[in-house]
Amino acid sequence: MKITDLAITPIAFADPPLLNATGVHEPLALRTVVQLHVADGVVGLGEGSGELVVLERLARVRPALVGQSVFDTSAIEAIVFAELGNDVPPIQKRSVFSIIEVACLDAQGKLLGLPVVDLLGGAVRQTVTYSGYLFYKWAGHPGQAADEWGEALDPAGLVAQAARMIDLHGFGSLKLKGGVFPPDQEIAAVRALAEAFPGIPLRIDPNGAWSVATSQYVAAELAGVLEYLEDPTLTTPAMAQVAAAASMPLATNMCVVSPETVPEAIRLGAVQIVLSDHHYWGGLRHTRELGALCATFGLGLSMHSNSHLGISLAAMTHVAAATPNLAYACDTHYPWNSGDDVITVPFEFADGALRVPAGPGLGVELDEAKLFRLHRQYVASGRTTRADTAYLRQVDPAYDPSLPRF
Numbered sequence: 001m002k003i004t005d006l007a008i009t010p011i012a013f014a015d016p017p018l019l020n021a022t023g024v025h026e027p028l029a030l031r032t033v034v035q036l037h038v039a040d041g042v043v044g045l046g047e048g049s050g051e052l053v054v055l056e057r058l059a060r061v062r063p064a065l066v067g068q069s070v071f072d073t074s075a076i077e078a079i080v081f082a083e084l085g086n087d088v089p090p091i092q093k094r095s096v097f098s099i100i101e102v103a104c105l106d107a108q109g110k111l112l113g114l115p116v117v118d119l120l121g122g123a124v125r126q127t128v129t130y131s132g133y134l135f136y137k138w139a140g141h142p143g144q145a146a147d148e149w150g151e152a153l154d155p156a157g158l159v160a161q162a163a164r165m166i167d168l169h170g171f172g173s174l175k176l177k178g179g180v181f182p183p184d185q186e187i188a189a190v191r192a193l194a195e196a197f198p199g200i201p202l203r204i205d206p207n208g209a210w211s212v213a214t215s216q217y218v219a220a221e222l223a224g225v226l227e228y229l230e231d232p233t234l235t236t237p238a239m240a241q242v243a244a245a246a247s248m249p250l251a252t253n254m255c256v257v258s259p260e261t262v263p264e265a266i267r268l269g270a271v272q273i274v275l276s277d278h279h280y281w282g283g284l285r286h287t288r289e290l291g292a293l294c295a296t297f298g299l300g301l302s303m304h305s306n307s308h309l310g311i312s313l314a315a316m317t318h319v320a321a322a323t324p325n326l327a328y329a330c331d332t333h334y335p336w337n338s339g340d341d342v343i344t345v346p347f348e349f350a351d352g353a354l355r356v357p358a359g360p361g362l363g364v365e366l367d368e369a370k371l372f373r374l375h376r377q378y379v380a381s382g383r384t385t386r387a388d389t390a391y392l393r394q395v396d397p398a399y400d401p402s403l404p405r406f
């Protein structure tokens with residue numbers, strides 16, 4: 001079953017003004033959708049970063065994919081690595097390969113009449129649990145009316161946002177994107193969430209915005225309140241210093257990001273939970289291997305997300321269903337998309353979870369009209385990269401995103 005072509009389509013979809021440690025989300029989030037054509041009219045779908053550099057790299061490997069067997073993902077991985085050459089770091093090669101690997105697995109499943117989860121070893125669970133991802137946010141983008149979520153710049157605003165998330169999607173755990181306001185304000189917000197939603201596991205992730213001393217202070221203040229503390233500070237040695245004093249587990253999607261970064265983290269005892277992400281770890285099979293690695297070393301496993309649409313969510317759900325030790329509710333930005341998607345039937349969470357799509361393949365169908373509309377939106381935007389800092393500086397020219405901020 002030979003690959004005959006790879007169509008690469010950049011898209012842009014509406015995104016609310018979500019604040020983080022480096023700025024604020026722009027009105028449009030960028031993604032790339034690929035359609036991997038194989039013989040007999042079968043098309044595999046993949047989704048990943050919409051950064052221009054990723055589009056260019058996909059285009060660079062495209063000619064070498066033609067003629068390869070869609071079942072030979074090991075050869076395809078080697079081709080991607082060879083075509084991108086030594087000037088592209090392995091982690092960036094993996095993010096290109098991940099988009100293609102998911103498309104290969106989707107096509108394989110369609111050819112075999114099997115869901116992707118079966119190609120990953122089979123489902124160890126039929127539903128995958130997600131957490132409600134809370135953000136500090138402005139009421140609306142500058143110059144625009146308030147969106148349906150409204151403003152969340154203090155504990156009361158976040159509690160209202162969490163209530164809406166839970167009401168709409170039934171989430172049973174919550175993560176707050178921190179690193180935005182001085183730590184005492186964020187501690188107060190977590191405490192307010194704990195009080196408003198007793199028993200619901202809580203996480204906070206300031207994306208390395210805190211110094212070691214600040215991280216240790218927050219860890220002490222939130223002892224007994226957090227399920228885990230995610231990336232309080234940058235670098236593995238600094239995380240190890242925090243971990244040594246913290247009562248709760250430390251989680252990361254910033255210091256353990258590739259096989260190369262695992263040994264130091266284990267040697268130093270820097271993290272207790274790794275947030276997998278197939279977009280960075282080189283696809284679904286390598287993500288499952290990461291699960292095995294974590295099990296070997298007694299590390300917990302959770303899942304990271306960035307702004308994404310339904311093809312990615314389907315892939316995340318298949319791999320999560322096939323990974324035995326993925327014991328934590330996974331992150332997802334999907335509820336922030338206001339229904340924008342490229343698949344015919346957008347996902348709906350029930351009790352904060354998704355059933356594993358029945359397949360074949362990923363079990364989602366591309367809506368060509370929606371893809372075209374979001375591609376037109378991408379072209380019209382003139383955007384080619386994510387620029388949270390520059391966008392915030394349009395409102396606050398003095399904004400300094402240097403980390404640690406606090």
Ligand SMILES: O=C([O-])C(=O)C[C@H](O)[C@@H](O)C(=O)[O-]
Pocket residue numbers: 018019020177205207253304305306307331
């Ligand atoms: O867990 C994380 O680090 C993220 O979700 C990274 C994202 O880029 C998040 O900070 C965002 O969407 O602003």
Ligand SMILES: [Mg+2]
Pocket residue numbers: 205207230231252253254304
């Ligand atoms: Mg994180």
